[in-house]
Amino acid sequence: MPVLGPVVPADERLGVVPDAAVVVEDGVVAWVGPAASAPGADRRVDLGGRAVVPGFVDSHSHLVYAGDRAAEFSARMAGRPYDGGGIGVSVAATRAASDDELRGLLRARVAQMRALGTTTVEVKSGYGLSVADEQRSLRLAREVTDETTFLGAHVVPPEARGDRAAYLDLVCGPMLRACAPHARWVDVFCEPASPHAFTGDEARRVLEAGRDAGLGLRVHGNQLSAGPGVRLAVELGAASVDHCTFLTDADVEALVSAAGTTVATLLPGVEFSTRSPYPDARALVDAGVDVALATDCNPGTCNTSSMPFVVALAVREMRMTAAEALVAATVGGARALRRPDVGRVAVGARADLAVLDAPSYEHLAYRPGMPLAHALDLGSGAGSVPDAGPGPDAGPGPDAGPGPHAERGVR
Numbered sequence: 001m002p003v004l005g006p007v008v009p010a011d012e013r014l015g016v017v018p019d020a021a022v023v024v025e026d027g028v029v030a031w032v033g034p035a036a037s038a039p040g041a042d043r044r045v046d047l048g049g050r051a052v053v054p055g056f057v058d059s060h061s062h063l064v065y066a067g068d069r070a071a072e073f074s075a076r077m078a079g080r081p082y083d084g085g086g087i088g089v090s091v092a093a094t095r096a097a098s099d100d101e102l103r104g105l106l107r108a109r110v111a112q113m114r115a116l117g118t119t120t121v122e123v124k125s126g127y128g129l130s131v132a133d134e135q136r137s138l139r140l141a142r143e144v145t146d147e148t149t150f151l152g153a154h155v156v157p158p159e160a161r162g163d164r165a166a167y168l169d170l171v172c173g174p175m176l177r178a179c180a181p182h183a184r185w186v187d188v189f190c191e192p193a194s195p196h197a198f199t200g201d202e203a204r205r206v207l208e209a210g211r212d213a214g215l216g217l218r219v220h221g222n223q224l225s226a227g228p229g230v231r232l233a234v235e236l237g238a239a240s241v242d243h244c245t246f247l248t249d250a251d252v253e254a255l256v257s258a259a260g261t262t263v264a265t266l267l268p269g270v271e272f273s274t275r276s277p278y279p280d281a282r283a284l285v286d287a288g289v290d291v292a293l294a295t296d297c298n299p300g301t302c303n304t305s306s307m308p309f310v311v312a313l314a315v316r317e318m319r320m321t322a323a324e325a326l327v328a329a330t331v332g333g334a335r336a337l338r339r340p341d342v343g344r345v346a347v348g349a350r351a352d353l354a355v356l357d358a359p360s361y362e363h364l365a366y367r368p369g370m371p372l373a374h375a376l377d378l379g380s381g382a383g384s385v386p387d388a389g390p391g392p393d394a395g396p397g398p399d400a401g402p403g404p405h406a407e408r409g410v411r
Contacts, residue, residue, distance in 0.1 A: 007259045007260065007288055007289075007290045010285075010321065010323040010324040010326075010327040010328075013327050013331055013344075014323055014326070014327070014361075017032070017033060017034060018034075019034060019035050019036070020032065020033065020034060020035060020052070021033065021034070021035040021038035022052065022345060022351070022353065023038060023039060023041055024351040027350060027351050028348065028349070028350060028351055029345060029346060029347050029348065029349050029350075029351050030347065031347060032345055032346065032347065047355055049359060050355050050356055050357060050358065050359070051355070051356040051358055051359060051360050051361055051363075052345070052353055052354070052355055052356075052376075053117075053326065053330065053345070053353070053354050053356065053361055053373075054119075054330040054331070054342070054343050054344050054345050054352065054353065054354065055117060055118060055119025055120065055330070055342070055343075055352035055353055055354045055375050055376075056116075056117050056118040056119065056120075056307035056308075056329050056330060056333070056354060056373075057118075057119070057120040057121075057292075057329070057330055057331075057332075057333030057334045057336075057337065057339070057342055057343045058113065058118050058120070058121045058122065058294050058295050058297070058305075058307055058333060059120075059122045059147075059240060059263075059265055059292055059294045059332075059333040059334075059336040059337050060122060060124075060240075060242050060265055060267060060294035060295070060296050060336075061121055061122060061123055061124065061294070061295055061296065061297040061298070061305070062123070062124050062126060062127065062151075062296070062297065062298035062299075063106050063109045063110070063121075063123045063141070063144075063297060063305075064094070064102055064105075064106055064123060064124075064125060064127060064137040064140055064141050065090050065093070065094050065102075065105070065127040065298070065299050066090075066093040066094045066096070066097035066101060066102060066105060066127075067089060067090050067092070067093025067094065067299060068093075068299065069086055069089055069090065069299045069300045069303075072086045072089070072300060073273065073300075073303070076273075076274055076275065077275070082224075082274045082276070082300075082301060086300045087126075087127070087154060087155045087196065087300060088155070088157065088158050088196075089300075090127045090298075090299045090300060091127050091128070091129050091157055091158075094127040094128060094133065094137070095128060095130070095133050099136065099140065102136075102137075102140055103140055103143070106123075106140055106141070106143075106144060107144065109297065109305055110144050112305050113297075113305045113307075114374070114375045115371075115374055115375075116305065116306050116307060116308060116371070116373055116374070117307060117308065117354035117355075117356075117373030117374055117375055118305070118307050118354075118375065119342070119352035119353075119354065119375050120145075120147065120333070120334070120337070120339065120342045120343070120352060121144075121145050121147065122145065122147040122148075122149060122185070122294075122337060123141040123144065123145055123147065123148055123149070124141075124148075124149040124150075124151040124154075124187060125137035125138050125141065125148075125149070125150055125151050125152065125154075125179065125183075126151030126152070126154035126187075127154070127299075128152075129152060129154065129155070129157040130157075130175075131170070131174050131175045131178050132178075134150065134152050134175055134178070134179050135175075135178045135179050135182065138150060138179050138182035138183050139182050141182075142182050146184060147184060147185070147337055147339075148182060148183045148184055148185070149183060149184070149185035149186065149187045149218060150176065150179040150180065150182075150183040150185065150186045150187070150210065150215065151186075151187045151188070151189075152170075152171040152175045152176070152179065152206075153168075153171050153187070153188040153189060153198055153202070153203070153206045154189050154197075155189060155194075155196040155197055156196060156197075156198075164202075168198075168202055168205065168206070171206060171209075172205060172206060172209040173209075176209055176210065176213055177213070180210075180213040180214065180215060183215055184215065184216060185210075185215055185216045185217070185218050185239070186206065186207060186209075186210025186211070186213070186215040186216070186217060186218070187217075187218040187219065187220060188202075188203040188206040188207060188219060188220065189203075189220040190202075190203035190219055190220060190221050190227065190228060190229035190232060191220065191221070191222075191223055191224050191225070191227060191229065192225070192227050192228070193224040193225035193227060194224055197220075199228075200227065200228030200229070200232055203219065203228070203229065203232060204232060204236075207219070207232070207236055207238070208236070211236070216238075216239055216338070217233070217236055217237065217238035217239060218233075218238055218239060218240050218241075218242065219232065219233040219238050219240070219241045219242065220242055220243060221233055221241045221242065221243060221244065222241075222243055222244050222245060222246050222247055222251065223243035223245050223246075223270070224245075224246070225246050226246040226247060226248050226251065227246075229241060229243075230244060230247065230251040230254060230255065230264075231250065231251060231254050233262055234254040234255065234257070234258040234261075234262050237258075237261055237262065238262050239261075239262065239263065239336060239337065239338050240262065240263045240264075240265045240292065240336040240337075241255075241262060241263075241264060241265070242265040242266075242267060242294070242296070243265075243266075243267055243270070243279070244264045244265070244266060244279050244284070245270075245271065245276060245277060245278070245279050246277075247279070247280070247284075252283070252284065252287055252289065255284065255287075255289040255290075256287050256288050256289055258290075259288055259289060259290045260290065262290070263290045263291065263292045263332060263335050263336040264284055264289050264290065264291050264292070265291075265292040265293070265294050265332075265333075265336050266279045266281055266284075266291060266292070266293055266294075266314070266318065266328070267293075267294055267295070267296040267302065267310075268293070268310060268313040268314055268317060268318055269295055269296060269297075269302035269304050269309065269310055269313065270296050270301045270302045271313075271317070272302070272313055272317075273301050273302045273303070273304075274301055278313075278317045278318050279318060280318070281314060281318035281319060281320050281324075282318065282319035282320065285320065285324055290332070290335060291324075291328050291332055292328050292329075292332030292333045292335065292336040293307070293310050293311065293314055293325060293328040293329045293332060293333070294307075294310070294329075294333060294336070295307060295310055307329050307373075308364050308368075308370075308372060308373050309368065309369065310329065311325040311326060311329050311364045311365060312364060312365045312368035312369075314328065314329075314365075315365035316365065316368070322361060322362045322364065322365045322366075323361075325364070325365065326361050326364065330343040330344065331343045331344055351376075352375070353375070353376045354373050354374065354375050354376065355373070355374055355375075355376055356372045356373050357371075357372050357373075358372050
């Protein structure tokens with residue numbers, strides 16, 4: 001998997017073009033620039049001055065699950081702390097669901113993402129935690145994206161808590177062999193502060209086994225405490241370490257040294273939903289760390305698929321500028337997936353575009369909670385969120401069809 005180049009400041013990445021046009025051919029950007037200079041095209045769509053941005057790249061989600069944990073959320077709001085134990089509730093519900101039930105839930109969540117401007121999504125397993133159920137989760141996830149992640153090491157399931165070593169053997173052996181053909185990545189919840197998750201040594205074993213099976217590396221790290229997750233991810237060259245809520249100076253130094261290799265993916269929806277401290281995004285950006293934003297859409301700690309909401313949280317609660325948050329939600333997510341073909345509007349990139357019912361990207365934070373963004377249906381491909389039917393807030397999204405097209409608006 002490619003290692004990406006150095007981090008570029010957000011203001012240098014935006015490249016705002018007023019009254020712009022984008023020419024698309026066969027799902028790829030063929031030209032972009034001022035509309036007055038645009039070459040001819042077979043068909044022209046005028047977006048009426050709306051802002052056009054890269055489709056959001058959600059590089060961390062858990063969309064294959066059944067069941068409901070609203071009661072757990074209410075308990076947290078009343079003061080009960082989060083320790084990862086509620087994952088077992090989702091495991092039981094997911095195991096009990098049929099393939100068709102899980103497929104229907106998954107496709108509905110994907111449609112909601114498109115309706116909110118997400119065009120590329122990573123989907124993890126982790127709510128099966130048996131060989132058959134983890135394989136099934138990844139097989140279903142592969143129907144909607146190529147960015148699939150094996151997360152058999154999410155937590156130790158209830159039936160295995162008496163013998164953690166045996167479960168780790170299962171994850172690194174038969175489960176990995178069954179799941180690797182359906183996955184691009186391997187992940188682990190490295191969190192010694194949780195009795196349900198995995199220590200640094202256990203996480204290392206999972207990651208090294210996944211790497212030996214040909215999978216790229218991702219890490220859940222430093223969510224509940226300043227643990228070994230970040231430095232382990234950097235040491236092993238993981239594409240991304242996600243959460244990064246509690247960091248030491250040494251963790252930040254490690255992330256700075258790994259810029260261009262390991263992205264720090266921040267998930268502020270989790271802090272919103274657990275009443276936990278937010279990551280210090282301002283310090284990370286100022287230090288030169290490569291930062292991404294993602295939803296962590298899941299049934300327990302962040303049941304939202306809205307990247308615009310995440311952008312608004314990043315600006316309001318983590319002191320990112322609107323430009324930094326937009327870049328982290330697009331370019332940053334693409335870097336976290338090592339995908340140079342998405343997350344940007346540039347010649348040769350995939351024509352994965354999002355339209356905002358607003359004149360500028362700043363409205364994503366300025367008007368939080370509003371259904372401003374939707375994906376344009378201009379093509380699909382590896383890692384892209386397919387058009388699973390119009391969502392409830394899809395808005396006007398033309399089907400471009402084959403051949404070159406000019407999409408006009410403000411970028």
